[in-house]
Structure formats: structure tokens, C-alpha cells
Amino acid sequence: MILIVAEHAHGAARKSAFELVAAGRALATASGSPLAALVIGADPSSVATELAGFVSDVHVVADPGLEPMRAEMATRAVVHAAETLGARVVLVAGSRSGQSYGPRVAMRLGGAYLEDVTDVSYEGSDVVAQRPTYLARISATVRSQAERVVVSVKLGALAVAPLADTTGRVHQLDVPFADEDRRLEPGPREAAAKGRVALEEADVVVCGGRGFGSSEAFERHVVGLADRLGAGVGATRAVVDAGWRPYGEQIGQTGKAVAPSLYLALAVSGAVQHLSGMNRSRVIVAVNKDADAPIFKVADYGIVGDVLEVVPALEEALAGRD
Amino acid sequence: MTIITILKHVPDAESRVHAKDGALDLSGATFVIDGMDEYGVEQALRMREAGLDAEVVALGYGPASTTQALRTALAMGADRAILLEGDELHDPLTVALALAAVVRDEAADLVFVGGKQADWDSAALGPALAEALAWAHVDWTTAFALEGDAFEAVHDVDDGSETLRGRLPVVVTTQQGLNEPRYPTLPNIMKAKRKPLDTRPADVGQELMVVTGHTGTERERRREMLEGDARSAAAELVRRLRGEAKVLREEGR
Numbered sequence: 001m002i003l004i005v006a007e008h009a010h011g012a013a014r015k016s017a018f019e020l021v022a023a024g025r026a027l028a029t030a031s032g033s034p035l036a037a038l039v040i041g042a043d044p045s046s047v048a049t050e051l052a053g054f055v056s057d058v059h060v061v062a063d064p065g066l067e068p069m070r071a072e073m074a075t076r077a078v079v080h081a082a083e084t085l086g087a088r089v090v091l092v093a094g095s096r097s098g099q100s101y102g103p104r105v106a107m108r109l110g111g112a113y114l115e116d117v118t119d120v121s122y123e124g125s126d127v128v129a130q131r132p133t134y135l136a137r138i139s140a141t142v143r144s145q146a147e148r149v150v151v152s153v154k155l156g157a158l159a160v161a162p163l164a165d166t167t168g169r170v171h172q173l174d175v176p177f178a179d180e181d182r183r184l185e186p187g188p189r190e191a192a193a194k195g196r197v198a199l200e201e202a203d204v205v206v207c208g209g210r211g212f213g214s215s216e217a218f219e220r221h222v223v224g225l226a227d228r229l230g231a232g233v234g235a236t237r238a239v240v241d242a243g244w245r246p247y248g249e250q251i252g253q254t255g256k257a258v259a260p261s262l263y264l265a266l267a268v269s270g271a272v273q274h275l276s277g278m279n280r281s282r283v284i285v286a287v288n289k290d291a292d293a294p295i296f297k298v299a300d301y302g303i304v305g306d307v308l309e310v311v312p313a314l315e316e317a318l319a320g321r322d
Numbered sequence: 323m324t325i326i327t328i329l330k331h332v333p334d335a336e337s338r339v340h341a342k343d344g345a346l347d348l349s350g351a352t353f354v355i356d357g358m359d360e361y362g363v364e365q366a367l368r369m370r371e372a373g374l375d376a377e378v379v380a381l382g383y384g385p386a387s388t389t390q391a392l393r394t395a396l397a398m399g400a401d402r403a404i405l406l407e408g409d410e411l412h413d414p415l416t417v418a419l420a421l422a423a424v425v426r427d428e429a430a431d432l433v434f435v436g437g438k439q440a441d442w443d444s445a446a447l448g449p450a451l452a453e454a455l456a457w458a459h460v461d462w463t464t465a466f467a468l469e470g471d472a473f474e475a476v477h478d479v480d481d482g483s484e485t486l487r488g489r490l491p492v493v494v495t496t497q498q499g500l501n502e503p504r505y506p507t508l509p510n511i512m513k514a515k516r517k518p519l520d521t522r523p524a525d526v527g528q529e530l531m532v533v534t535g536h537t538g539t540e541r542e543r544r545r546e547m548l549e550g551d552a553r554s555a556a557a558e559l560v561r562r563l564r565g566e567a568k569v570l571r572e573e574g575r
Contacts, residue, residue, distance in 0.1 A: 320560075
């Protein structure tokens with residue numbers, strides 16, 4: 001069987017869950033095996049009901065210790081479900097959470113771990129995937145050699161699955177958690193951008209660099225434009241290092257990797273580390289004072305100019321039809 | 323106590339890395355200590371400088387050239403180094419099992435490893451190493467404080483950051499923000515040459531995953547420059563995004 005682990009927030013499945021459904025359906029069809037979903041959390045019943053419209057069997061593990069997510073709690077739950085249900089392939093989201101418990105699940109199952117893949121399929125009886133390597137300059141083809149395989153799927157890499165004509169069954173699973181699974185005690189949390197679309201789920205991302213000159217100008221122009229477009233806000237490492245924006249908004253090797261339909265790089269020079277976090281975007285726009293900035297080499301549309309002039313002009317042009 | 327910091331030697335970010343006929347070509351690349359791993363070395367040194375009685379051991383995995391990364395760590399201030407010599411193409415789970423054996427031999431209580439390796443673009447090594455040791459792990463760590471055997475860490479999660487408390491032993495994956503790694507001074511680089519560096523073959527088991535090919539990821543881009551003053555270039559851009567590229571919706575969400 002193919003098992004997907006559906007992530008959720010605020011009582012609803014995350015977009016990644018439906019990307020996993022799409023990948024899971026393709027693998028299930030190719031191997032002639034059933035597809036099931038696993039939902040873990042403090043009380044994920046509404047998420048289970050939502051997923052039952054997409055998958056014929058939804059398994060639920062409810063325990064207060066699963067929220068906020070703790071890697072060892074999640075590992076125990078996913079391993080128990082995979083073993084109980086006889087899953088050969090476990091698909092998890094390539095989120096911070098998924099990448100935290102994914103390797104542990106794979107090792108505990110004695111299986112292979114195909115990490116942060118942009119594509120996954122069966123070739124004969126082997127699971128084969130594509131994944132970025134070397135700061136996303138290369139895509140490697142990897143093949144599982146194991147009976148079981150855990151695959152983490154890069155956020156935004158796959159199209160989301162359409163609703164199926166099904167009302168799936170929801171099953172409760174009891175998991176024998178151990179004391180050591182709870183050995184890390186979660187303390188205070190700080191939420192990233194409140195009320196704004198999550199960076200990895202955003203269809204449009206507006207990213208700004210140091211060229212804005214100050215955090216106030218960044219807020220006014222980059223965040224302002226993002227709000228107008230319903231976009232996620234991204235920042236370069238230099239901006240984060242300067243303390244203008246939180247780490248959670250950093251795009252690149254040490255930050256997040258995004259692949260939106262539209263990526264606006266404003267005063268971003270385009271260092272390799274930055275490109276590795278955004279070079280899968282469908283359409284890239286670059287605005288930079290320096291005509292020789294490397295970002296223009298990967299841009300679909302480029303404007304040489306001062307962002308402090310171009311962004312207000314862009315706002316005006318957008319307002320013309322709004 | 324013993325603190326182990328894991329190191330890899332990876333192609334410099336500015337290096338040319340490409341693929342030809344399915345094969346990876348690293349001949350044009352210069353190799354450096356993985357930037358993400360440096361934060362772990364720095365953290366261990368700072369904890370010792372703040373009064374912790376600890377030996378700092380740099381543990382490298384990779385081909386013989388990895389000794390260069392280990393010498394960098396020794397020049398920063400690590401006490402000694404161990405190289406597990408192995409094929410760089412092993413997957414992180416296989417590497418983690420080999421590293422775990424050394425961590426056990428050294429009776430270490432605290433392991434630092436970079437949050438994401440710049441060769442495999444993998445964030446799996448830390449969690450996999452913790453699993454191999456049956457330890458807890460904290461990933462994407464931006465603050466770490468130890469008091470006795472109790473620690474408090476701040477780390478990034480999907481929607482922000484979170485504080486975690488626990489007790490040693492633990493594997494901590496490091497990233498930017500944790501500290502500012504020092505540059506080795508010339509006298510320390512000279513001193514590092516006399517510090518012990520032990521090389522042993524990695525004890526690698528059956529591989530569970532193989533790499534069968536490589537391709538470049540560069541995409542065809544339009545690379546169109548929109549001319550004119552800010553106002554006319556911006557207007558042209560909006561027209562192109564709505565018409566030609568069809569990536570702007572008329573209604574906001």
C-alpha cells in the first residue's frame with residue numbers, strides 16, 4: 001500500500017497534503033496497490049473528514065503530544081501506521097516537519113529515504129525520484145534499493161490532486177508511544193508573518209534585497225506590493241542579517257526554497273545560494289540597478305532601475321486595472 | 323564531556339557544477355568546509371570558552387580531501403579530528419550509521435551537524451544520526467544554551483520558531499543565525515598542523531538507495547529586458563505578466 005502523511009494547520013489540510021495525494025494516486029495506480037492517508041495531531045478529525053473526499057481510507061492518530069509536532073512522536077506514529085497497514089511507500093511533505101521525522105521513519109523501517117523530491121514514480125518494482133543536489137544546480141535521479149521507502153516531496157513541486165468521487169472511511173489508530181518520544185519539551189513559539197500566505201504555498205512571491213536601504217522602505221515597498229498581490233514575502237540573506245526581516249522569510253540555501261508561478265526579485269543580485277531557493281519558479285521578474293547582476297541571467301523579464309522608483313510605478317500600473 | 327562536530331567538504335557555492343551525459347562533473351569546483359557545518363564548530367568552541375569543560379572533536383566524512391575541512395576546524399580551535407574515509411555519494415542514512423559508530427566510541431554527549439549539506443542538499447543527516455543513536459534531535463537551531471545536562475534551544479519550524487527544552491545527549495543541526503563563525507588566524511593554522519588527525523575507513527553497510535543519473539537544472543528563460551523609464555517599464559511588465567505570461571490574476575485573494 002501507499003501511505004501519505006497529510007500535514008495540517010488550523011483544522012485544515014495544508015496544500016502539501018493534496019500534492020501528496022496526487023503523487024500517491026499515481027504510485028498506487030502504477031503498482032496496483034491501495035492508497036491511504038494518515039493524519040496525526042491533537043484532534044485532527046476535521047482534517048480526516050476533509051481528506052476522506054480524496055482518499056478511500058483515512059487513518060487518524062490523535063494525541064495531544066503530537067501538537068506542536070515533535071519529531072520522535074511523529075516518527076512513532078508514522079512507523080506504527082506503516083507497519084500496521086503494511087505500507088511499502090510512505091509519502092511525507094518536504095516541510096520542516098516532514099524533513100525532521102522523515103529520515104527517522106525511514107531508518108526505523110529499515111527503508112530508503114528519497115528526500116525532497118520533485119518527481120516520483122515506479123520503474124518496474126523500484127521507486128525512482130528526481131531530487132535537487134549541489135544547491136539545486138543539479139537534479140539527481142535516485143532509485144530505492146529497499147523493500148520500504150519513505151519519500152519526502154518538495155513543497156509546491158507537484159500539482160494538487162482534484163477531489164475524488166468518494167466518501168472515504170475514517171479509522172482510529174492507537175499508537176504505543178514511549179516516554180522517550182516526549183523527551184523534548186516544547187516551549188514558547190513565535191509565529192512568522194501573521195495572516196500572510198505561507199511562503200512555500202504562495203502562488204506569487206515578492207522578494208526584496210538590501211537595495212531598499214532600510215527596513216521601513218522594505219516594509220512599505222516589498223510587503224506593500226506583496227499584500228496587493230496576495231503574495232508571500234521573501235528576503236535575501238543580507239536583509240535577514242541586517243535584522244530587517246525574520247529568518248523565516250529568507251529564501252535560498254539556508255532559508256526556504258520556493259517555486260511559485262511568479263517570483264519578483266527586487267534589488268536581489270542573484271548569488272548562487274539565493275538562486276538555489278527560487279530557480280524552479282515558473283516566471284521570474286528581476287528589478288536591479290546593476291545591469292550586470294546575475295539575477296538577470298535567470299529572469300524572464302528584467303528592468304534595470306532603482307527599486308524605489310520602479311516598485312511605486314509597478315503599484316500604480318497594477319492599480320490601473322484593479 | 324566530548325562534543326563532536328560533523329564536517330563535510332563540499333563544492334564552493336560559486337563553483338561551476340554541471341552535468342554532462344548523465345554524469346556529474348565537479349572538475350571545475352573548488353571545495354570548502356560546508357558553511358552550515360562551521361556554525362557547529364563555532365558553537366562548540368564558544369561553549370568551551372564560556373567555561374564548559376569539553377573536548378571538541380571534528381568528525382569528517384568523505385574522501386581523503388576532507389582533511390582540508392578538518393584542518394580548518396582544527397585551526398578554528400577544535401582539539402583533534404577524525405576522518406571517516408568513504409565515497410561521497412553514499413546517502414545520508416548510510417553515512418549516519420557509519421558516523422554513529424564513532425560517536426558511540428567517543429562517548430560524546432552532544433553532536434553538532436550542519437542543517438543542510440551543500441552537496442546532497444540534504445537536511446537528513448542530523449535526524450538520521452539521532453535515530454541511529456536513539457537520541458533526540460533539534461533541527462534548524464538558531465540558539466543553544468547548556469546548563470549542566472539541560473539545554474534550551476530555539477529552532478525554526480514551518481510557521482515560525484519554537485523553543486525546545488531537553489537533556490543531553492542530543493544531535494543539534496545548525497544554521498545561520500546561531501553564531502558568526504570565526505576565521506582561523508595564521509598562528510592557529512600553523513598550530514592546527516600539529517593537532518592529531520586520525521583517518522579510518524568508513525564502515526558502510528548495504529546501501530538502500532543509489533544515484534543513477536544527473537542533469538543540469540538550468541531552465542530556458544525569456545531574458546527580456548524591458549526598456550524605458552520606471553513608469554513605462556513597469557506598465558509594460560504588468561501588461562506582459564497579465565497577457566503573455568498569464569501569472570497575474572485580476573482579483574486579489
